[in-house]
Amino acid sequence: MSQGGPPQEVRFCRSADGTRLAFAVHGAGPPLLLSCCWLSHLEFDWESPVWRNFLLDLGKLATVIRYDERGFGMSDWDVSDFSLEARVADLEAVVDAAGLDRCAMVGMSQGGPVAITYSVRHPDRVSRLVLYGTYGVLVRNTESEELERTFQQLIKVGWARPDSTFRRVFTDLMIPGATEEQAGWLDALQARATSTDNAMRSRAARAEADVGALLSEVSVPTLVVHARGDRMNDFSDGRELVSRIPHARLVTLDSENHITLSDEPAWPVFLEELGAFLAADGVAAASTPAALRTLTAREIDVLRLVGRGSANAEVAQALSLSLRTVERHLSSIYAKLGLTGRSARAAAVARLLSS
Structure with a gap:
């Protein structure tokens, strides 16, 4: 597990x-x-x-x-x-x-x-x-070749080093609006995922694919x-x-x-x-109502805690979110499920429990 x-x-x-x-x-x-x-x-x-x-x-x-x-x-x-x-x-x-x-x-x-x-x-x-x-x-020209050489050099000098130049370049390419948590995870992933040598050689091979x-x-x-x-x-x-x-x-x-x-x-x-x-090919899970399948994993987490009787503040604490973020998730849930009014909270939980 x-x-x-x-x-x-x-x-x-x-x-x-x-x-x-x-x-x-x-x-x-x-x-x-x-x-x-x-x-x-x-x-x-x-x-x-x-x-x-x-x-x-x-x-x-x-x-x-x-x-x-x-x-x-x-x-x-x-x-x-x-x-x-x-x-x-x-x-x-x-x-x-x-x-x-x-x-x-x-x-x-x-x-x-x-x-x-x-x-x-x-x-x-x-x-x-x-x-x-x-x-x-693949687009091959002088500019693309220069970019690849630069990327290889950044890997060579900065792989798996916190706050490295490579990390900043890589994060900006992958997730321009990355939070510190997301950027920090990319740091840790480099060391866990592979060695500097493998990163360089695999990157070079991909440039030929x-x-x-x-x-x-x-x-x-x-x-x-x-x-x-x-x-x-x-x-x-x-x-x-x-x-x-x-x-x-x-x-x-x-x-x-x-x-x-x-x-x-x-x-x-x-x-x-x-x-x-x-x-269209029968891959989607038929047992889950279509509207529920549009909820994100975080929205499901919020809804499950609400279903256990947690108030918004308790949900925020349990998931390390701000109260405003929890309220935003709930508004999104209600909109996706087509629910309005004072009964929306109970109706959303009922949908989840019956799925």
């Missing part, structure tokens, strides 16, 4: 070259596999102010399968091959080890090219493809989700995917964050679009 999160089962398998990979399963419903970002740690992510609510909300939609890529988290760190081919082989190994005949797949950020390649090679095993904040075509030639061959239903102000992967990357993947649809998030946070307006938009897209 992960610390601070719901029960998850962590398992291990080996890729084609013998690399030991860790993957985890949580949630309920049909399978949804995440081909995820550059930095991850299956256990530590549950402590994250960035990832925790993301994972909780996805677990309401489906049985979520995530894995640490080679060289990261709980997977083997002693590896030499970070190529796209090796990473696709890792995904193939995880899908097989998890016993998945067919599943929906989310390719996030640096995991996008891996998910795209897998979907082209194994279209019979991917029911639906979501490409979130990612890219397919161009799958533009495969985009026209993607045959599974595809949803592209991209934040308009994304600084890690430009919004034009999302538009490029939609223009080249047959019948792909673009959802634009009104956000600057590369990873959408659960307390920003773009989050319920993302959840609603994802749930609707997956539901």
